[in-house]
Amino acid sequence: MKKAILVSEVANLANEVKTYELRTSDFGLHTEIYNEEEEGDKPPSSRKLNGSQSQGVLTAMDIAALASEQKIRIAELLGEWEEPELAQSEEEAVDIGSIIQFRQSLSYLNTQFPFGVLFGPADTREKCVRSTETIYKQLKLATPSSDFVVFDTLALTALHQDGALDDHKLREMIKVFRPDRDGKINLLDFCKSVDAVYKELRLFRASVANSARVDRSFEKIINFAFYLILGCFSLAILGIDPLALFAAISGFILGFAPRFTQYFEGLLMILITKPYDIGDKIQVAPVTSDSSGTGSPYWLVKDVGLYHTTYMFWTQETATCPNGTLANTRIINASRSPQAIMITMFKFPIDTPYNKIEIFKATVEKFVKARPREWLSFLAFRLMTFFAELTVEYVFVAQHRENWANVGALKNSLADVSYFSLELTKRMGMRYVAPPLPINLNMMGNDASWSMLQRQMAPDVNNQSDRLSQAGMGSSLSMGNAPSGLAPAGNNDTQEYDFSDIEAMFDKNQ
The missing domain is CATH 3.30.70 (Alpha-Beta Plaits)
Structure with missing residues (x-):
């Protein structure tokens, strides 16, 4: 929802740029795009724009900070390390106000304007792309001299009335819109950023709807168990031994015991573990198999129920598998994996x-x-x-x-x-x-073929001999013998x- 709010604020800014003919140069604002890997640990600072000389620039706050090459080198020498995850404290009970606020937030996702009226219709992906193109053209009006939208224009949304810049909001804007090193954003990248937020909203809405359906199915199971126990007590009150009734159908129950066990394992996986949601891409494999380091063939989860899961391959092949079977496998969730x-x-x-x-x-x-x-x-x-x-x-x-x-x-x-x-x-x-492959001596009978092979292999053999001699002497090639096109200096x-x-x-x- 935070990303959706940022997109709506950008739409409001685009409308103001078009209505009031605002220009980025009028504010004297200039932002420097930082590398979050190198500067992500810097504390936010409050800055103000005091006249034309002051600029809201994201510069290095620590003069003694190590260069990026030194940081990478030190990290390699120290070795890999992952911070251990601390056990989270139990959350407090959710009050009625939070539930009402959550329901109201979901209601905005079902409208035709999830990013606001000024952004335009975005209930489908095609409409969202068209509205994004319109917003991009309006933002370009703030910098007539540039063919692209510059991040300085988007940074105006983080400018307070007193001239102070909200560093935290600037970082969030950079994470959403991802400008290049020069602070420029082309149309394709701008559409990709908004489209990523749109897909997150749609997947979130689908996950909430699927969770509600699973909860209703689970409620039916609880109701069945409750009425079964209530029936046993009623039979006991009437003088009928319920144990004798269960003994009569014990053979039937034992016959389906493995099936019930598998169903119960799948039920616990969906309700408690929750290894995937609708829209996630998963890969199912035996627990003892090795994982591919170059990415596995993933299936898109289309539907999740208490009994089975439906997923689709990239070739549009659709499969349905019982949850009990999936409970005994290794499930790789690509959507929940970190950056590859x-x-x-x-x-x-x-x-x-x-x-x-x-x-x-x-x-x-x-x-x-x-x-x-x-x-x-x-x-x-x-x-x-x-x-x-x-x-x-x-x-x-x-x-x-x-x-x-x-x-x-x-x-x-x-x-x-x-x-x-x-x-x-x-x-x-x-x-x-x-290096050349071993030569087949049977070819020597054909003089023409042998002569042609000698002409083809001669350059490679000479080059290989030179490499062997140089490797044996322990010397290296002089860089002055570089091929044409290189400018030696x-x-x-x-x-x-x-x-x-x-x-x-x-x-x-x-």
Whole structure:
């Protein structure tokens, strides 16, 4: 609901920009987009706009703060650590006022204008996208010189009447709309941000409706048990032994005992454990099986009942499974998983100089950090192992903003990094070429085929011999022998490369 309120406030701001012809420059406001991984622990500060010289800028408050590279290095040396979760205290009983307030909040989700009248109709996804485009065009009026909406315009919603900036609200706005490093938001990213809030509202409403239905079904079970016990007491009052009645049907009860046990396990899973809700993406597997580190094939939960669960695969295949069967399996909930950690491998020739590896790492890290809407942080880039094929393998680890439920966005982002890295290896002369395979001597009978094979294998064999000799002497290739297109500057230890044309290939704002 907080995100929905932020979207409605942005809609109000867009209406004021259009009505009163407001401009961001009139307020002298400038915000600097921070990295929440590096600066998320900073305490909020209260600032005011005092004239044209004062600016509400999110700058570093601690001058002695470590640089991001130092923080990452220290974290690697200290090792991984997860804070233990403390046991939560029992919640107090919910009063009538809270229940009424919750019902009123749900009533707003059922209207045609969940984000307010000024935002426009948003009861369907298509209407929400059209209303979002209208709001975006209105916000662009605040900065006529820019083709995009700048975050300074959205930051006006955090400006109080006394000129003070609400830092907490600014952070919430950044988390919802995710501007780039320059503070710009294009139309596609703006629509994605509002669409994410819209889907959260719809899934929340569907989950509440499903919970109400499950509660009604559970109420029927409680009523049945109550009337059964009441009937036993009534029979005892009338002089009829209820135990004799149960003894008569004991064979029937024992025959269905395994079925009742399985049903009871599924009932406890749905009512107490609640491993999934409607709209979650889950993967069901045996408890003893290993989990895939690259993401599992997930099923979308369509319906949850006391007896069974209905879910659908991405190919629109629908399946129904009893809850008792699911209770004895391992359920991976991708929607409840945190931001996904993506891993990929890079191979380089064994004679690649270490300073080239460092330049490659710094360039890939810059590429990742330039996309704050996709990647949360750059975690690691380290050597994994050596191979007999004269190659070294490095692992790339980064944390994405999306969870494993959005597999498409994860794969696309990782594909961009992989393709960008491939272009880097070509440009820097680091592309690995596999050694030639063993030769089939039966081909020597055909002189034409043997001559053609010799011509094809000669360059690779010569290159492989050079690599073997250099590896044996313990020397490395001189970086002065870089291929054309690289701009060497300085000696062999320090060299600058121009990757602007490669980075432009992945610029989505063009």
